[in-house]
Amino acid sequence: MSETIERLAPASAEELAALLASCDRDRRAVSVDGAGTLRGIGLPAQAGDLHVSTAKLKAMLAHEHADLTASVQCGMSLRAFSDALAAYDQFVPLDAPLRKKATVGGTLAAGWGGPRRHLFGRTRDYVIGSRIALADGTLANAGGMVVKNVTGYDMSKLYVGSCGTLGVLVSVNLKTLPAPKASRGFHHPLPLDSRPRAFAQLQSMTATPAAAFWIEGFAKEFGGHDGDDGRLFVLMQGSDAFLDRATRDLRSGLGKAGVPETHVVDAGANEAFERLCDAYVATVDERSITYRSAGDPSDVEGRALAMRALARRFELRADSICDVMNGDAILRVSDPDARGFTAKIEIFDDALHDDVPDAQVIAGDFAGRSNLNVWGAPPAAIDKMRALKLRFDPNGTLNPGRFVGGI
Amino acid sequence: MLAERLADALGADAVKTAPEDLAVYAFDAYSESRLPAAVVLPTSARDVAAIVRLARACGEPIVARGAGTGLCGGAIPAAGGVVVSFARMNRLLELDPRNRRARVQPGLINLDLSKKVAGAGLFYAPDPSSQKACTIGGNIGTNAGGPHCLTYGTTVNHVLALELVDDTGEVYTTSLDDAGYDLTGALVGSEGTLGIVTSAWVRLLRLPEATRVWVATFGDVEAASEAVSAIVGHGIVPTALEMMDGLMIRTVEAAFHSGFPVDAEALLLIENAGFEDDMDDCERAIEKICKANGGLTWRTARSQAERDGLWAARKGAFGAAGRIAPNTYLQDVVVPRTKLPKMLKLVDEAAAAHDLTIGNVFHAGDGNLHPLIMYDKRDKRQVAAVVDAGDQILSAAVDLGGTISGEHGIGFEKRDTLARIFDDADIDTMLRLRDVFDTGRRFNPDKIFPRGASCAELRP
Numbered sequence: 001m002s003e004t005i006e007r008l009a010p011a012s013a014e015e016l017a018a019l020l021a022s023c024d025r026d027r028r029a030v031s032v033d034g035a036g037t038l039r040g041i042g043l044p045a046q047a048g049d050l051h052v053s054t055a056k057l058k059a060m061l062a063h064e065h066a067d068l069t070a071s072v073q074c075g076m077s078l079r080a081f082s083d084a085l086a087a088y089d090q091f092v093p094l095d096a097p098l099r100k101k102a103t104v105g106g107t108l109a110a111g112w113g114g115p116r117r118h119l120f121g122r123t124r125d126y127v128i129g130s131r132i133a134l135a136d137g138t139l140a141n142a143g144g145m146v147v148k149n150v151t152g153y154d155m156s157k158l159y160v161g162s163c164g165t166l167g168v169l170v171s172v173n174l175k176t177l178p179a180p181k182a183s184r185g186f187h188h189p190l191p192l193d194s195r196p197r198a199f200a201q202l203q204s205m206t207a208t209p210a211a212a213f214w215i216e217g218f219a220k221e222f223g224g225h226d227g228d229d230g231r232l233f234v235l236m237q238g239s240d241a242f243l244d245r246a247t248r249d250l251r252s253g254l255g256k257a258g259v260p261e262t263h264v265v266d267a268g269a270n271e272a273f274e275r276l277c278d279a280y281v282a283t284v285d286e287r288s289i290t291y292r293s294a295g296d297p298s299d300v301e302g303r304a305l306a307m308r309a310l311a312r313r314f315e316l317r318a319d320s321i322c323d324v325m326n327g328d329a330i331l332r333v334s335d336p337d338a339r340g341f342t343a344k345i346e347i348f349d350d351a352l353h354d355d356v357p358d359a360q361v362i363a364g365d366f367a368g369r370s371n372l373n374v375w376g377a378p379p380a381a382i383d384k385m386r387a388l389k390l391r392f393d394p395n396g397t398l399n400p401g402r403f404v405g406g407i
Numbered sequence: 408m409l410a411e412r413l414a415d416a417l418g419a420d421a422v423k424t425a426p427e428d429l430a431v432y433a434f435d436a437y438s439e440s441r442l443p444a445a446v447v448l449p450t451s452a453r454d455v456a457a458i459v460r461l462a463r464a465c466g467e468p469i470v471a472r473g474a475g476t477g478l479c480g481g482a483i484p485a486a487g488g489v490v491v492s493f494a495r496m497n498r499l500l501e502l503d504p505r506n507r508r509a510r511v512q513p514g515l516i517n518l519d520l521s522k523k524v525a526g527a528g529l530f531y532a533p534d535p536s537s538q539k540a541c542t543i544g545g546n547i548g549t550n551a552g553g554p555h556c557l558t559y560g561t562t563v564n565h566v567l568a569l570e571l572v573d574d575t576g577e578v579y580t581t582s583l584d585d586a587g588y589d590l591t592g593a594l595v596g597s598e599g600t601l602g603i604v605t606s607a608w609v610r611l612l613r614l615p616e617a618t619r620v621w622v623a624t625f626g627d628v629e630a631a632s633e634a635v636s637a638i639v640g641h642g643i644v645p646t647a648l649e650m651m652d653g654l655m656i657r658t659v660e661a662a663f664h665s666g667f668p669v670d671a672e673a674l675l676l677i678e679n680a681g682f683e684d685d686m687d688d689c690e691r692a693i694e695k696i697c698k699a700n701g702g703l704t705w706r707t708a709r710s711q712a713e714r715d716g717l718w719a720a721r722k723g724a725f726g727a728a729g730r731i732a733p734n735t736y737l738q739d740v741v742v743p744r745t746k747l748p749k750m751l752k753l754v755d756e757a758a759a760a761h762d763l764t765i766g767n768v769f770h771a772g773d774g775n776l777h778p779l780i781m782y783d784k785r786d787k788r789q790v791a792a793v794v795d796a797g798d799q800i801l802s803a804a805v806d807l808g809g810t811i812s813g814e815h816g817i818g819f820e821k822r823d824t825l826a827r828i829f830d831d832a833d834i835d836t837m838l839r840l841r842d843v844f845d846t847g848r849r850f851n852p853d854k855i856f857p858r859g860a861s862c863a864e865l866r867p
């Protein structure tokens with residue numbers, strides 16, 4: 001990791017804005033972070049940057065529980081935020097790793113897409129308003145505190161997922177949902193050749209799983225025993241009546257796919273889900289890189305298999321998670337030998353992008369990360385994105401060089 | 408001349424300049440009209456690119472148009488300029504049932520999409536009341552909502568990728584799967600000011616296994632809105648939660664005969680779609696809350712035909728208002744849901760203060776009100792009163808922490824009220840976005856932004 005010289009945690013939006021403005025005037029680059037749990041996304045900050053953290057901006061500004069809305073400062077941890085909502089049986093499906101530390105703002109800025117998004121929608125769909133500090137010190141609002149709003153452009157859409165390159169999110173307004181009444185987790189070792197049919201069953205269930213994963217490896221992070229073809233973890237959430245029905249349907253569906261055994265957990269289902277979310281960014285010392293390829297659910301199995309096969313070809317250890325419902329394939333490659341890892345990873349990275357052009361790096365404290373294609377294939381509209389960056393941050397003050405296409 | 412050059416490029420049949428043709432495109436569902444210089448009907452993205460290049464060369468503005476059902480003047484032409492109508496780009500291009508998505512041309516009518524994919528057990532969720540006429544392109548332009556957006560979300564939640572033509576006439580694409588900024592999300596709802604959509608991948612949902620529709624009646628709209636707040640406050644978010652006041656119940660019933668109780672002063676039309684196993688509990692819970700909040704009667708629709716009838720009546724409500732007033736003005740504001748009772752009182756006060764009749768039929772679950780002001784445009788006093796009353800309602804919503812448009816858009820109608828919600832710095836961020844996509848302000852000028860809002864004037 002690169003050295004940063006100075007770290008500051010402003011205590012108010014105004015202080016933060018003033019700090020950005022002064023850096024912008026002095027042509028000093030600023031790197032922005034929440035808790036750093038998703039620091040594996042994008043390129044590392046440059047040495048010499050001023051490091052600004054939102055850690056002190058962590059107040060719940062409002063929870064209008066009867067309106068199902070909340071306004072929260074961006075440095076609040078996901079855990080603190082979800083605990084506050086849970087007191088009123090509400091939640092927002094942010095589903096990012098390391099919730100105890102991860103911040104609301106960091107999760108949104110990184111554009112994290114959780115495994116329940118096929119059911120509840122994307123994280124950005126929950127953002128009904130935002131306040132942002134721009135590089136020139138402007139504080140600007142977008143949206144509002146209502147759940148439906150077409151008043152002007154929805155600027156929050158741009159800020160979510162911008163990795164702090166357009167401005168620093170200070171606070172966000174979110175719409176909340178009634179929390180599911182109950183959760184149930186299902187662990188299945190997968191017998192040989194059952195996977196394609198199991199995937200098809202899961203993807204077509206009327207009693208839709210809240211999340212469903214095919215996992216191989218990640219034994220330390222997630223536990224459980226692989227069958228011949230790895231294992232499944234399925235999370236069902238809803239009323240008791242729904243869970244009864246979902247349990248029946250899942251047994252019969254997976255039974256047809258040749259997956260007989262079911263280990264069911266009620267207590268601990270949500271914790272297991274959280275552990276799995278954590279595994280997305282779990283690293284093996286400084287000898288691992290984790291990739292994510294987002295694509296269609298219909299071909300996720302093929303992509304995941306291709307990624308694993310490639311790791312094997314390079315004699316890298318492969319741990320993988322496949323999000324069956326959304327089509328994300330996650331692959332962590334590592335090597336017990338640091339030198340071996342360093343020697344292989346760059347050619348592996350090239351080969352991987354030949355097969356899976358969109359694969360992005362999401363975790364790994366590996367020192368040579370800057371030499372990898374961490375963002376995958378550049379987006380079709382990269383020129384527009386560059387122009388946007390230039391218009392919001394003409395001096396390139398905010399997180400320079402860390403984003404897509406060198407933005 | 409632009410029209411001739413367009414005809415050379417696209418064929419004479421694609422370009423309309425006869426006065427009687429232009430007159431048709433001078434309107435949308437807002438009250439003003441302006442004539443375009445030419446109307447063009449492209450059949451491909453390539454055509455649209457050619458139109459943009461030619462219009463640019465001639466210095467003419469460009470206004471994209473779907474079905475022209477927009478209520479804020481978004482599709483009325485700029486002074487002269489070219490209107491690009493998508494009437495000939497109305498096809499479903501691809502259906503991918505396994506991944507539940509479809510690629511469509513912008514002129515495809517909203518309801519036609521759901522009809523075309525029903526065979527695959529799928530539907531397109533955003534359902535504006537105008538869905539029999541309005542287009543997906545127009546819906547993308549306005550980020551349209553509809554009764555069922557309460558749980559499913561508005562158009563922006565259902566657009567996965569876009570193909571657009573930019574202000575230089577280049578065709579490009581954006582996708583939620585792409586790395587980088589979420590341009591797709593920012594472009595939806597931009598009312599044709601950032602580019603012209605030539606196709607879109609949209610998300611489809613599986614048809615629900617079970618659907619129930621209920622009608623609860625109340626003694627007045629305050630009681631009904633207390634019930635709405637209580638339902639949401641209890642953590643129940645049904646698929647749709649719509650309210651109608653006594654005037655609108657009787658108006659709608661006279662037109663549709665779908666069995667709404669004409670002696671009720673307010674009703675809630677509630678739908679829940681999902682799993683059969685959850686339905687009884689859900690019904691009991693909502694019914695109980697309605698009773699506890701002054702609910703008078705409760706009815707469960709027994710058949711698909713009955714459910715369809717209730718929805719047809721609800722979605723036809725604004726049209727039916729033509730029976731009781733020569734002209735209507737439909738306001739669109741949003742308040743936090745707990746402020747509904749208060750807001751409805753303020754709507755009543757606005758009606759009384761201006762001696763006008765105002766009907767209410769709206770998306771109560773979202774806090775999205777649609778006060779429908781009745782008037783006769785031949786009566787000058789009434790016309791002035793409508794403008795004042797509309798403004799009073801707008802201010803009331805803002806004062807309650809709400810906003811000036813929930814789904815119809817800002818367009819021409821509300822451009823000068825944008826500053827009641829956003830200050831110069833906020834609006835300036837929007838103009839920065841606009842600078843990137845429409846440097847020369849060619850796309851739908853005079854919309855959304857307050858008169859005189861240019862970067863130079865706003866920035867110190």
Ligand SMILES: Cc1cc2nc3c(=O)[nH]c(=O)nc-3n(C[C@H](O)[C@H](O)[C@H](O)COP(=O)(O)OP(=O)(O)OC[C@H]3O[C@@H](n4cnc5c(N)ncnc54)[C@H](O)[C@@H]3O)c2cc1C
Binds near residue numbers: 436477480542548814
């Ligand atoms: C009776 C009635 C009921 C209604 N109910 C609802 C409702 O429940 N919910 C709701 O949200 N709205 C409702 N509306 C408003 C209207 O139907 C919506 O705004 C709809 O989205 C407009 O679609 P359209 O095809 O008519 O678009 P138009 O009115 O033609 O255009 C709307 C906007 O989109 C832009 N546009 C059109 N096509 C493109 C394109 N290809 N690329 C870029 N921009 C484009 C236009 O420039 C314009 O700014 C209702 C209207 C009526 C008359």
